[in-house]
Amino acid sequence: MASANPMQDPVCLIENNDLKKLVINDEALQILMNITQPVVVVAIVGQYRTGKSYLMNNLAGRKKGFELGASIQSKTKGIWMWCIPHPTKHGHTLVLLDTEGLGDVEKGDSENDAWIFCLAVLLSSNFVFNSVGTINQQAMEQLHYVTELTKRIRLNSSERRDEKESDEYRRVFPSFTWCVRDFHLQLERNGQKITEDEYLQNSLMLKPGLSEHVRQYNLPRECINEYFHSHKCFVFDRPTSTENLQHLEDLQxxxxxxxxxxxxxRFCNYTLTEGRVKTVAGGQEINGRLLGNLARTYVETIHSGSIPCMESAVVVLAKMENDEARKDAVSTYRAMMKSNEESFPTETQDELLDMHRICEQVALGVFLGSSFQDKDQKYLQELKRQLDDIFSEFSKCNENKSATRCKEVLEILWAPMETNISRGIYMKPGGYRQFSEDKMWLVNEYIKIPGKGMKALEVLQDFLNKTKDVEVGIMQADRTLTQKEKELQDNKAREAAAQREKEILEMKNKHTEQLLLAERRNYEQNEKMLLEKMEADKNRLREENKWLIEQKMKEIEIVKNQEFQGQIYKLQRDLEQLKAKKAKDEEDNGWCVIA
Structure with missing residues (x-):
């Protein structure tokens, strides 16, 4: 579904079964597999019964969809998914993920809650945390799952952790939006009005000190600041009376x-307008199929008892996607060459090479359009080998059709001469001269007939070689020829055969030169296409770096306004690290082009 057939209702993507195990739902997975568009993924988490589903239904432009809980019992189990055409981004699909409420007393399983939280982070590009009241220490304690992210999610396969790792987390983690429901305070600080974003930044400020109490206070705040690349806040009044809350979905x-x-x-407009496409390391956008494979990979990893590794997941994705891209490209090339088979045999080598060039470029376009982080060009090289092998098959087919056609023409032209031979017409005085004239007529007529293909000269030479004994027998039987004349005729026949052999060799050399020239031309065209894709990837990375720096500068500006000097220093240090990473990326020449 390039979202041609949008989902009418949500389905469960990751089920929480009776054994409290997370299981991928095949129906939801198949829906994602059919989405070829880039996906903007919004996931919402929070305590149960805080109105998460209401916000998600509004993002979908509906009053009903995700089930709203009207009682103290949590309604959403696992992670539910709703895929719709993106309202503001043409050619994109909006994927909404509504998660099971955290801290459900009936479930009583914090381990399961932690994995739900981690999966929401791993799968989304826009992460929404929903809470009630104010952003205070109690609210932060409800968000304690954020402190476990780095225990439950690994960036790469290395056990070693780097102090600059948070920069890389920002690249692959979603944006962070805190929605505060039933908010009743004035947005003020020191008697001055502040914005919602300033309210959030104030709440995320760290306390000085080294005590355990201070460390526990700072830990969730550090994690939010360190691992999410941008921070946004929305506060909401109470929507209606307590009685009406029980049927909120029915109210206008x-x-x-x-x-x-x-x-x-305002929340919906911001999320739909500013919501980012889901990407993986390197700024590579992903579609529904890749999102589905990501979900499956992470859930299987959790089942195995291992820690989900984002780098390993991308490696798995790359193999799956590149294998699929290569197969699609091969199928495209084979189908296009097959459609050209009706015009076989081609009259010249150039005609066949032009077919190959056009089909190869289309196939390469198919591959590059879907290939995924093939940085060492392993899959591209394998594709090239396969296309060369298939081209060899069609070249052989073209030659076989040429040989078959040439033999058919020669059989028709030879038939009258074969009849004369069987009747002994040539076995009499002057018979050799008549045979020679008839043979000359056969050769001339054969040359004039079109559509014989590239094997015309070789097949003719082979045919004349096979009839050589017949010709010699007729010449020896003709008593009107002197021995000297016979030797002269024999020499003429040898010279003609040698000339044809020379022409055949020259043609083969020409074909080889044409093939080398075509390979060079195709290589240059393929290199151009590959460089264009590499440049597009670099531009995407540049845009990602630029956007991350802009987000950090916005946070610095907010903190400056609130005069938190210690926090400014830390944010500025983060900014310098981001700028250094940007400079390094821009110096990197990217992949090398391999012939």
């Missing part, structure tokens, strides 16, 4: 708190 906007409706619209 006119029945709700006007301020709450406006706040909800």
């Amino acid at each position: 906007d006119l029945d709700l708190n006007k301020v709450f409706v406006e706040q909800t619209h």
Whole structure:
């Protein structure tokens, strides 16, 4: 589905079964597999019964969809998914992930909650945390799962951790939006009005000190600051009376708190307008199929008892996607060459090479359009080998059809002469001269007939060699020829055969030169296409670096306004690290082009 057939209702993507094990739902996985568009993935987490599903339904432009809980019992189990055409990004699909409420007393399984939280982070490009009341220490304690992210998620296969690792987390982790429901305070600090974002940044400020109490206070705040590349906040008034909350999905906007409706619209507009496409390391955008494979890979890793590794998951994705891209490219090339088979045999080698060039370029376009982080060009080289092998098959087919056609023509032209031989017409005085004239007529007629293909000269030479004994027998039987004349005729026949052999050799050399020239021309064209893709990948990485730096500068500006000097220093240090990484990426020449 390039979202031609949008889902009418959500389905469960990752089920929480009776054994409290997370299981991928095959129906949901198949939906993702059919989505070829880039995906913008919004996941929401939070305590159960905090109104997460209501916000997600609004993002979908619907009142109903994700089930709203009207009682103290949590309704959403596991992670539910809703895929719809993106309302503001043409050619993109919006994937909404509504998660099971954290801290459900009936479930009583913090381990399971932690994995739900981690999967929401791993799969989303835009992460929303939903809470009630204010952003205080209690709310931070509800968000304690964020402190376990680096214990449960590994960036790469190395056991060693780098102090600059947080920079890399920012590249692959989603944006962070905190939605505070039923907010009743004034947005003020020191008597001055502040924005929602300033409120969040104030709440994320660290306390000085080294005590265990301070460390516990700072830990969730550090994690949010370190691992999420951007931070946004929305506060919401209470939507309506307690009685009406029980059937909120049936109420119209006119029945709700006007301020709450406006706040909800602002949240939806921001999320739909600013929401980013899901990417992996290197800024590579992913589609539904890749998202589905990511989900399956992570869930299988959790089942195995291992820690999900983002680098390893991308390696698995790359193999799956590149294998599929290579197969699609091979199928495209073979189908196009097969459609050209009706024009076999080609009259010249150039005609066949032009067919190959066009088909190869289309196939390469198919591969490059879907290939995924083939940095060492392993899959590209394998594709090239396969296309060369298939081209050899079609070249052989072209030659066989040429040989078959030439033999058919010669059989027709030879038939009258064969009849004369069987009747002994040539076995009499002057018979050799008549045979020679008839043979000359055969050769001339054969040359004039079109559509014989590249084997015309070789097949003719082979045919004349096979009839040599017949010709010699007729010449020896003709008593009107002197021995000297017979030797002269024999020499003429040898010279003609030698001349044809020379022409055949020259033609083969020419074909070889044409093939080398075509390979060089194809290589240059393929190199151009590959360089264009590499440049597009570099541009994507540059845009990612630029965006990360802009986000960090915005945070610095907010903190400056609030005069938190210690925090400014840390943010500026992070900014310098991002700029250094940007400079390194720009110096990197990328992949080398391999013939």
